[in-house]
Amino acid sequence: MMVEVRFLEEEFRLEPLTGKKLNVIIVEKEYEEPWWLLERGVKELKPQRSPIKKPSLAFCEFLKKMVSEYSPDFATEELGMRSRDKFYKENPVAKVFEESKVPFYPVDMDEKAKSYLASTLQERENFKNSLIEEISKLHSQKVNAETQKKIDYLTAYAQYLDEEIEEKEREISFDVREKWIVKGILDYANSITKDTVTCIHISSPSHVEGLTSLLKTLNAWNVTPLKVEKKVQFSEASTGKIPNSIEIEVKPTVKREILVTKIPRILIFLDTDEPASPFDICQSYDAGFDVIIPYSKVDAEMAKRIVQDAMFSRGEKNVKYTCYFLGGSDFGKVKAILETVKKTMFPPFESPVIVDPRGAYTTAAAMVALTEEGWGKVAKEEVKKRKVVVLAGTGPVGRAAAILYAKLGCDVYLTSRSLERAESVAKEVSEEAKTEIKGVKASSPEEVYEVVKDAHIILATGAAGVMLMPKTVVEKLKGVKVVADVNAVPPPGVEGLKPKFNLKEFAPSIYGIGALAVGQLKNRVEREILSAARTAGKGIFDYNYAFTAAQKLLREKTFPTIKMRYS
Ligand SMILES: NC(=O)c1ccc[n+]([C@@H]2O[C@H](COP(=O)([O-])OP(=O)(O)OC[C@H]3O[C@@H](n4cnc5c(N)ncnc54)[C@H](OP(=O)(O)O)[C@@H]3O)[C@@H](O)[C@H]2O)c1
Structure with a gap:
């Protein structure tokens, strides 16, 4: 095994175990073994080892049983702040292994590495202490406005350092120290000339999980984390009196980390297209889903079978950790799938459902939120x-945008090349x-001009690479207008409106918002929806939710950043 240690935590490397089967039983002890890096406070007040940081007799008996059951080749325990001498002489656990003739070793961070890491941190700690001293000194003087200002700034700096x-x-206490503990276990395992080696490691509760996953990563053959539950019964009637009889029972249970600590969030991705969209899948992982199961070429019938099959698998309590994402370019099919999914689920077997056919809902939501905000800025009024x-x-983007604007109480016109x-x-x-949305034919620049000339907000939602409003139309427009384009493929949907424009006046009193500006907000909205649905438990996350999220994100942008200086 090759282990590279250069005392800098970033360069600490452990090599996986090869050619040996290592079986580690990690037994959680009844208390945290004291360990610290920095000497805090006054030297004389150095923390003493508490007398209750000691294994119970019942725990020691339990260990004896473990030894006779598993015949370990060696045992280890974290050394903590004890000297090696005390580790062996004042440790009841050491006695158990000694009597059972099982080699027992302390494992922990190397002293040199520890002092190196501590010294760099101690410098910061000392500096922080000198700031605290300075603050106290200033407090003891007569505090005027100038001194108060200095105190405030020094306090903020000391808090930051702290x-x-x-x-x-x-x-260091977790990531780095756990690597050293594992290194100790692996070193002892390697020094034994047997193909299969068993070790019992006694661990503080807070390190069981980290050590388990680290050992698994390093190809340990079998790692069993054991939690030892302790039941204590005592004979005294009133509290505050020393009982004359105490009964202790220790009961081991295997810690199943996945079930106990984390239930995987699963996203079932139903796409009408083939392949299922990698864009949406990547976004979903980034939003924190643990597992994504993509299905392609999905229709309503197939969606029904998938939901029926999935909904009972995780039980009433955990069904909320499964989400559905409905995507694809076939808008009609996606709507039919949504209706089927809604009908198939029933309380309490309900899961959150995200609907975003080919990104249209999040795109429309971003476009409407940006133009609504833009109109407020340039016209100083509501839409x-x-x-x-x-x-x-x-198309899907245009339809969702039209609905959102109609719901905002606007007079909406939707155009097509065909009446x-x-x-x-x-x-x-x-x-x-x-509410009524009007359908208008606009297939030539003249027809486009006719419908947009008295508009306040114009949205270009045509297919990629299609110019809908040429310069000749833009130049004739009068009055304040906010124009947005979602087509990022040249030529743009509106001539002269560049993709990165964000409320830029690109013609007199015509303010443009380009496809990149819309796209940036769209991506944030999608991530926001995915994160919300991941933890929501149930609900439909469609264009309505996307729009509220887009408005919220735009408002967040205006939160003030405070920058102040003292010198
Ligand atoms: N920025 C982003 O993040 C983002 C995300 C998703 C989509 N998009 C973009 O949003 C736009 C709209 O997407 P979508 O899926 O809703 O679009 P779409 O369904 O592909 O097209 C929308 C409409 O454009 C019209 N059209 C097609 N070819 C045309 C042509 N040659 N001349 C004039 N009109 C034509 C069609 O209407 P008629 O046949 O009725 O005239 C069609 O219904 C696209 O440019 C897409 O690339 C952007």
């Missing part, structure tokens, strides 16, 4: 009752928005 030191100390034109609004399509889609979305 947090930094604690964070670093935590990292309510204003005229909104959604150019080429017959028939414009009218039929307008009828469909009007039903969903529960």
Whole structure:
């Protein structure tokens, strides 16, 4: 085995175990073994080892049973702050192994490494202490406004240092120290010339999980973390009296980390397209899902079978840890899948459902939130009752944007190259928005001009690489207008409106928001929805939720950043 140790935690490396089967039983002891890196406070007040930091007789008996049952080749325990002498002489656990003739070793961070790491932190600690002394000195003087200001700044700096030191100390106490403990176990295992080696390691409760996963990563053959529960019964009736009879029972249970500490969040991804969108899958992992199961070419019938099969598998309590994501370019199919999924689930077997066909809902939500905010900035009024034109609004993005603006109380027009399509889609979305949205034919620049000339907000939602509003139309426009384009593939949907524009006046009183600005907010909205659905338990996360999330994200942008200086 090759272990590289250079005393700097970043360069500490452990090599996986090869050619040997290592069986480690990690027994959690009844208390945390004291260990610290920094000498805090006054030297004379150095913390003493508490007399209750000691294994109980019942725990020692339990260990004896473990030894006779498992015949370990060796045993280990973290040394902590004890000397090696005390580790062997004043440790009841050492006696158990000695009597059982099992080699017993202390394992812990190497002293040189520890002093190196402690010295760098101690410098910070000393400096923080000198700041605290200075603050106390200033307090003892007559405090005027100038001194108070200095005190405030020094306090903020000392708080910052304190947090930094604690964070670093935590990292060293767990990440770095656990590597040293594992190194000790592996070294002793390697010194034994047997193919299968068994070790019993006695650990503080807070390190059981870290050591278990580290040993598993290093190919240990079998790692069993054992939690020893202790029941204590005593004979005294009133509290505060020393009991004359005490009964202790220790009961081991295998710690199953996955079930106890973390229930995996599973996303079932139902895509009408093939393959299922890698974009949405990557976003979902980034939002914290543990497992994503993608299905492609999904239709309503298939969705029903999948949901029926999945919904009972995790029981009533854990069904909320399963989410569904409905995606794909077939807007109609996605809507049908949503209806089927809603009908298939029933209380209490309900899970959150995210709906975002080919990113259309999150894109529309971002576009509407940005233009709504933009209109407020340039026209200094609400969008309510204003005229909104959604150019080429017959696709998924245009439909969702039209519905969202209609729900905001705007006068919405949706265009298509065909009057028939414009009218039929307008009828469909009007039903969903529960208010009238008008369908208009606009297939030539003249027709486009006719419908947009008195509009306040114009959304270009045409297919990729299609220009809907040429310069000749833009140049003729009068009055304040906010125009957004979601097409990022050249040529743009609106001539002269560049993808990265974010409320830029690109023609007199015409303010443009480009596809990149929309796309950036869209990505944040999608992540926000995924995170919310991951922990929501149930609910439908569609364009309505996406829009509220987009508005919230835009508001967050305006939270003030405070920067002050003292010198
Ligand atoms: N920025 C982002 O993050 C993001 C995310 C998703 C989508 N997008 C973009 O958003 C836009 C809309 O997406 P979508 O899926 O809703 O679009 P889509 O369904 O592909 O197209 C929308 C409409 O464009 C019209 N159209 C198609 N070809 C045309 C042409 N040659 N001339 C004029 N009109 C034409 C069609 O309407 P009619 O046939 O009725 O005229 C169609 O219904 C696309 O540009 C897409 O790339 C951006």
